[in-house]
Amino acid sequence: MKTDRSDILACLRNSADYVSGQQLCDRLGVSRTAVWKVINQLKEEGYRIESVPSRGYRLVESPADVYSESEIASRLHTKWAGQRLVFYESTGSTNPDAKRLAEEGAPHGTTVAADRQTAGRGRRGRSWESPAGSSVYFTIVVRPSFAPDKASMITLVMALSVAEAIHGMTGLDAGIKWPNDIVVNGKKVVGILTEMSMTPEMNEIQFLVAGVGVNVNQESAEAFPEEIRKTATSLKIESGQRFDRAELLAQILSRFENNYETFEETLTLNALKERYEARLIGKGAAVRVLDPAGEYTGISRGITGTGELIVEKETGETVLVYAGEVSVRGLYGYV
Secondary structure, three states: OHHHHHHHHHHHHOOOOOEOHHHHHHHHOOOHHHHHHHHHHHHHOOOEEEEEOOOEEEEEEOOOOOOOHHHHHHHOOOOOOOOOEEEEOOEOOHHHHHHHHHHOOOOOOOEEEEOOEEEEEOHHHOEEEEOOOOEEEEEEEEOOOOOHHHOOHHHHHHHHHHHHHHHHHHOOOOEEEOOOEEEEOOEEEEEEEEEEEEOOOOOOEEEEEEEEEEEOOOOOHHHOOHHHOOOEOOHHHHHOOOOOHHHHHHHHHHHHHHHHHHHHHHOOOOOOHHHHHHOEOOOOOEEEEEOOOOOEEEEEEEEOOOOOEEEEEOOOOEEEEOOOEEEEOOOOOOO
16 A cells, blocks of 8 residues: 555656546556545645546645655655665664665665664764654665775765755755765764675675765754754754755655766766765865874865875875865864
8 A cells, every 4th residue: 555655646746737546547556446545545644635526636735744655755756766665753773774674685776764763873883863853864775786995985976966965955055074974054964874794705795775864854953962063953954944855865866876877887986076076075175184093184185086085285295085084174163
């Protein structure tokens, strides 16, 4: 029934005119009774659907910010990203859920989304509880055929995809703090965590999962844990507008699919590099590289075709930063 719901919603949403009951039956291979039941369920949930004899059904209005499996699926226009969709009202974290599904054989593009996370994970094992009704949390399974040394570039592909989707939907200037945090007006709105599973021989990738959390409709800084209130923000706080989370997720998945396929053609970021650098915060500005071997400062000169940050040190030497945390002084309020 969930598939019928999302399929019927998609048919109604993508039609500029009425869709007859018979058209829905023929297109989806279901009975008129099944169509009628789904239409009534959708009406009960707040969807305004006109029913006109001899003409059919027309979606007039959706309830505000519905975030459900059928709503997300009805907005997807992808070939593989999110075409298998698993949705939870609440879960510990979408990354472990996606890894479990991948280990069970879930196909490339399988996406786990949740309205609420109770054990979200970030860098260095940091965890937090994420309330319902305000954010986009999802993880996508990727089954690459390339070598493990290419895997780190997927994080940058996802960062570019999320930043472009946010800008396209909200108009906000979404910048990227290398390699993968998304920043608006000096504060973080998106975190991305990519994890890889290798074959027992450690020479091939079994799968990657890329997890994303987007702060969308939080009303104020008080919505965040006290320790990050000065550094975190939401799309609503920065724009003054609420946004449809299902549509945002659909747009992110669409852009990721396109950008991933572009990356796959050469297994480099060369074709995406110009767009990534256009959103790279601090390019041409002073950065401090926090390296276990010793901190140093220099000027950010962009990224290489394989995703390393290019830093020109004060001595004139050029260094490629592969790992570690880079903070850009004087440009935004967190490091």
